[in-house]
Amino acid sequence: MPDFTHDARNTHKDSPAVIGAHPGTATGNRALMIEEQLLFEQGEPARCGVDLPEPPKVADRLGGLARKSDLGLPGLSEPQVIRHFTRLSQKNYSIDTGLFPLGSCTMKHNPRLNEKLARLPGFGDLHPMQPVSTVQGALELIDTLAHWLKTLTGMPAVAMTPAAGAHGEFCGLLTIRAAHEAKGDARRRVLVPESAHGTNPATAAACGYEVESIPATPRGRVDLEALKAKLGPDVAAIMVTNPNTCGLFEDEVIAIAKAAHDHGAYFYCDGANFNAIVGKVRPADLGVDVMHINLHKTFSTPHGGGGPGAGPVVLTAALAPYAPTPWVVHGPNGFELIETPAGAAKASVGRLKAFHGQMGMFVRALAYMMSHGSDGLRQVAEDAVLNANYLLARLRDVMSPAFGDGPCMHEALFDDKFLDGTGVSTLDFAKALIDEGFHPTTIYFPLVVHGAMLMEPTETESKESLDQFVMALRSLAEKAKAGEEAFFHAAPRLTPRRRLDETAAARKPVLRWRPPAPAQAAE
Amino acid sequence: MPDFTHDARNTHKDSPAVIGAHPGTATGNRALMIEEQLLFEQGEPARCGVDLPEPPKVADRLGGLARKSDLGLPGLSEPQVIRHFTRLSQKNYSIDTGLFPLGSCTMKHNPRLNEKLARLPGFGDLHPMQPVSTVQGALELIDTLAHWLKTLTGMPAVAMTPAAGAHGEFCGLLTIRAAHEAKGDARRRVLVPESAHGTNPATAAACGYEVESIPATPRGRVDLEALKAKLGPDVAAIMVTNPNTCGLFEDEVIAIAKAAHDHGAYFYCDGANFNAIVGKVRPADLGVDVMHINLHKTFSTPHGGGGPGAGPVVLTAALAPYAPTPWVVHGPNGFELIETPAGAAKASVGRLKAFHGQMGMFVRALAYMMSHGSDGLRQVAEDAVLNANYLLARLRDVMSPAFGDGPCMHEALFDDKFLDGTGVSTLDFAKALIDEGFHPTTIYFPLVVHGAMLMEPTETESKESLDQFVMALRSLAEKAKAGEEAFFHAAPRLTPRRRLDETAAARKPVLRWRPPAPAQAAE
Amino acid sequence: MRYLPLTADDRRAMLGAIGAKTIDDLFVDVPVSARLAKPVDLPPHAGELEVERALSALAAKNLAAGQAQASFVGAGAYRHHVPAAVDHLIQRGEFLTAYTPYQPEISQGTLQMLFEFQSQVALVTGMEVANASMYDGATSAAEAVLMARRTVKREKVVLSAALHPHYRETIQTFARYSDGEIVVNAPDPTKDEDLAALIDEQTACLVVQNPDVFGRIRDLSPLARACQAKGALLVAVVTEVVSLGAIVPPGEMGADIVVAEGQSIGNGLNFGGPYVGLFATREKYIRQMPGRLAGQTVDADGKRGFVLTLSTREQHIRREKATSNICTNAGLCALAFTIHMALLGSEGLRQLARLNHAKAVQLADRLAGVSGAKLLNDSFFNEFTVRLPKPAAPVVEALAAKGILAGVPLSRLYPGEAKLANDLLVAVTETTTEEQMDLLVSGLKGAL
Amino acid sequence: MRYLPLTADDRRAMLGAIGAKTIDDLFVDVPVSARLAKPVDLPPHAGELEVERALSALAAKNLAAGQAQASFVGAGAYRHHVPAAVDHLIQRGEFLTAYTPYQPEISQGTLQMLFEFQSQVALVTGMEVANASMYDGATSAAEAVLMARRTVKREKVVLSAALHPHYRETIQTFARYSDGEIVVNAPDPTKDEDLAALIDEQTACLVVQNPDVFGRIRDLSPLARACQAKGALLVAVVTEVVSLGAIVPPGEMGADIVVAEGQSIGNGLNFGGPYVGLFATREKYIRQMPGRLAGQTVDADGKRGFVLTLSTREQHIRREKATSNICTNAGLCALAFTIHMALLGSEGLRQLARLNHAKAVQLADRLAGVSGAKLLNDSFFNEFTVRLPKPAAPVVEALAAKGILAGVPLSRLYPGEAKLANDLLVAVTETTTEEQMDLLVSGLKGAL
């Protein structure tokens, strides 16, 4: 019998040490929860997951720049690749797994019909630079989706190309700045509430504006008087999220809009929370001048672990001329594309990205909208708000609502007062929730609330699901108050990985795999 | 604040008791491993996962037999259904999860290309009773697959309609019996080795034959002399699996075939293990008269948690006339279907199922074959055999190979001698393997080996994967010998469920959900 | 080869570990005469793109039902709309690439699903218990006949002449080498068949389809009583399960065994397979049932769980004494059925059935406008028989050339029966549009 | 509504629990004037079948590239064959329906994948580090310019005239309201552009595309040296990542930042989006990088794990001081890229690139046979520019009418540049067949 104990390659590949052994198993695996090495640790140069025909023999015309260096990519067979990514996926929590009450993110059900339709060859296999005569159906779809968005918001125009919310904010502020400059009225400042999402100030800065923050009232709304005090001839715009990031409707929004308009400033509304009011309230009726819509939130295009998204921006007639190119317009022979700032689009702020927008998201969003219809979308808002208020009501007595006892919109916001003196932090509480089989709420956002826990159940959770979530939260709250501090510090205990050392990660960043030995040292 | 403690529905739906709580969590969930109730426990009559248009108003013509009774099916929304089945799937082990060395089952990689192609509308959306003129491509595909199967086996004919291996065995024995009776030579007995799969004797009985078993030699092969002794004028056929269920090639197979033929008996070969020899050996060259092929084993159509499969049967010219209908034949205007025993098919044993066979499996199997080609299929057999022998070699010293030290084919068979005196049974050993992240081998089959462990890695496992499997098995074998009996009896410990009480299940069968209360009592 | 992980180095190292020089050392047991020196005469391996092109070309030679102008083809397989969620879920690797759940601790997903499937089947058929699926409706019917014979220990079998001919032939094949006659009348879509008269003290069972192959719906209760009177079993066959959302289920009419083709729920047409056979019966007959059964139990921690049970009926335990030789069944198709049925629920299945029936009534009324064409059914669900003034087969061919799949000529199902040569079997589903109905009407007018 | 689990009873019970009478009690904060009394004027809800029919009808109004006789359209998006395994895996719910991995303990799947993605991007571009993706190649390029300005604290930016116009315009838009000129030459596919001359002590960066928009390949090393000499950064843009399997990567030629469009690997055409922006640079610039970064660390048990790191660069922490406002990126497209690249490996990517180039050479040679058509490139990868004897746009239209997508007329990318009106940009990939090349040749002959 040959002896294997010195087969270096085996010990390298076998060794659970590489990936950390789980007490009780030699492999480190835990039945169905299987440890998985990096692709790079499984590669063999001689292995390949595709079969390609021999290329025709030709003399290359690469201008003498043929690549000599090794690419350094691992070689795996298809079975290994399928297993690798299947195992990785099993280490993720998702909407399909359970309740994902991440406030401000609108993690709702993603219908599979939409996935199917986005893959129709007529959409998925369509090249953006084909002659316009061969893509009339695609342009009609964009135009139809635009019509739905305009009708739901009451706004006359929409810019379709922004790739996400932040991109949409950028688009919106660009049109605002262009409009001011067109009037020869350069303005410097943009007012943003303290509670705003980070992308708001970041975007304002990216457009060359100074950001000034608007304080909040004890009721968690924009302080109208403070706002008025800050408004002036050099304020270009206010950026207000409504419903706001505390999950509350800005009840003075009309006065806020008027105040801004009185000073010649535009009202940019962050529409990330549109899910709370879709079909119930049209932003146009609130005095909004421009607003982005996250199709990947309100209209259910999948988040995909971080993207892609789409952030169309609805605009007033006054701002419409500055909308980014390309524009889809009706022409004598059907739909046309205006791709450069010329003709009707001569005042456009220009192009925000290559090609014509996130078509894949457009198909999904339109399928979602048509499935719900005007009646269903209204029901979406009502059920989203109902679910959030139900959580608020059932948790009120054991957790601490951040703002009084009025109703919330689609999100219930709590602070960490109920944990005072328990030694349990919002983070600890969130990690304990993971072991219970739930994704934590958004934590420590918005910043205006101490130890914030922002929960957004969305309309696609059943009452049974909410009741189980409530049961888990209540039992954890009691546990915390019962002094089981250590239990919380040790959480999570049942996950593929326990708490991870983020400080170490940032102190000595390892951002990529490197071949063993020499290169390793370099890190 | 309303009081929820008496909301019966919640406590029913919340109560982890219903599904058994996991120590440490209130929900019974374990982070990503989430407890899931039955569909029936989540239903609400007023809820529905589909939206259908109102039917046109008409007077029904149901002959006065309109259904009045409630259907009793639960009502769920689509998000709940997606989550339900996603969670259930997460409680399964699969090839995509890891090594699935289930002997005799050929659990190899299932390429996703094949899934995609089976769903082409031209195959997936084709009705079996469409005019033959509109399905020429489908018939051509069946004819092409038949050509591959005939070429790989060296046999002149193939019956395509059997839906699985057992169905194919039935098909094969029917043709044998029909052939004998056509000669006016009714025969009563079929000889089957003790090591045969249960479907062999069951099938022989289903064809009205008496089953007599052939003893095995100490080398795990058919005892040729004993076979000869049992052969006689009333033996209709022998059913021999080759490579056999011990993972060994019947080295005397040609003599076995000759002996059978000398007595006017046919040689039915169970081709479930064809993966070991595909492209290397043609059953026709071994004297086989008829053999089924499990497309869901050798040719990789997914097992799907129990099916569907396909079991085409290759036949000699002598048996071909009795092949079941329908037949796909070449005609003047392309392919034709002979659907009833008439014309060329007048001697056919008749129909085995509705329509024309497992088309969905045919598409997948042909895609698999074309991807590998004649060179790749040969490599499949070689790698499958190499992988099995590698396991045998690396485990020989710590486990007990069932048959001497010669090479095996695509399966390595061990008995439980290595566990003698440890108090650990084959079952215990298998359950401990589960915690290590592997699916157990086939156990207690074949019956001729005590406490059998039959491992079939297949060719789609990498050496790295086999090495890890070996490492786990070796460490468990050492653990067993080290006297850690209790550890094995307690296994598995990390699975969604621990060992299940099969005795209780059989003693008082609960085979379906019943509505609570009154009906419950009835059970 | 993209599917083969072993490299040449691996192979060398592994042969070394085994102590073999070449791969052929591992094939020593194969008689030299039978060893192929080189690959068989078939094409070499091909990449995804090449294989996809070749099979897509074959697919393109077919007229997919959904790509036809209209399709009214039924006769045991029906083109229903399957929600996208179904196909998404059955493709999850943990379902798709799992084996039969022999290790319950890591197969609870499949096992709980099967338990739910069995429950759904029992509920829609109106029976007490159901198994975990058979190959298809026809083999379910054949197994039902064998089970009936075992159960009542008699041989004679009576088949309704309006039983789908594929089912009749499958039963005949399965019973080919067992004793006992199989009695069948001549088929006649215009007359009610007197079956009670054929049942006697030797009869093991009567097999009746409802709706029958001609689309007619009949009350099985009198037949159930007739069977009971003679100690025979009533086997009811359903080829269109959607009908159970609208019609009194066989269980309520006294059937002892109900078998069905489950394709309509969750499964595509697939040119005839794979489909899923449903098999339901009375609790007292469980131990005579063929096929697998999932059952409820508890685990070592006292938690509810599921296992395969009563396997002493099955081939892997009982061998030649097994109730059936079936092993692999239709697991994944059963999963598709279960998911679709979960989406439908009582309300959805009822609505779906209502919609199918209403459209069929619409079409029947429109066809009345085709002079010479005569509706033979006085009752039907979503399929009925129309008698044309001339042979139906050529008419169907003529319309097919126009891209209209008009239905199934009875001459294809009953090649021997000249009397049925002019009869056309026409089916609709919720996917049939009014425009398509008009196409058929005008098409028939043109062809007659 | 199939997507809404709440029943009327649930709603009533929940309102009761809340202590509200009607749902409108929860909308009290909405000004009465803004409350819509009834649904807006849009169609009511629809079933799957209806929605599928409506959108399929729209899809049918397009000529899918794969359904065209042939397609040679490129210019920044390429039709490659994506293995079926890719689309299968990205549709797994655990990937598809997860959010940004803010809770690492239950996001290791996404995090490890991102770490692998970053590693692959760094390797193919020849750079030290890469981020977790941007929206697309054009926005990556714009962010690179902003990063360069931050890093070297200068304003002037030089853009190659052979940079894809969409990228140029996107950069101009992103820089619209920041000071500093943006210098660009007039485009000319027939001349080499002298860029070194434009780089001075005020220059923050030079942006060059390789292969450039006309398909030409150039050695960036001299430009890298020129930039270094003046303390400017070299930003290299790649719109066809497959080329990196055949061409010296920008990193090896001295680029400081490499941005690319990753669509070619793992992602379909999707009419232009979603795509995936790649962003790679030198380790020393990490803290100036935009976008998310996955990093390696250990958990409480000492096991290796991954987290999002260096987020102090990002908007949610740094707000108006963030390196970018990006939040949602292109996660799922990055996953598709990672899976496809895992299947390819070094060997596969090299072969794929070789195949693409060889076919392009084949086509170039055949086009030589088209009198009047002149190949402008002396070097190219899988795309090149052909000058026709007449305006290219109408020729493209004429061929499109025949089902042949001949390529992109430069007049569409450079509407202003009359000199380029006759130029046609032609791309091939491994999916292009010889028959299709012949179709283009004969088509052009007919149209000229």
Ligand SMILES: Cc1ncc(COP(=O)(O)O)c(C=O)c1O
């Ligand atoms: C309130 C708010 N604004 C803006 C954004 C940014 O949107 P995106 O991530 O699509 O760029 C988000 C996303 O989390 C948000 O919650």
Ligand SMILES: Cc1ncc(COP(=O)(O)O)c(C=O)c1O
């Ligand atoms: C040796 C052998 N014969 C026959 C069969 C039966 O095949 P099937 O399950 O396809 O009916 C099997 C399946 O496990 C088998 O292993």
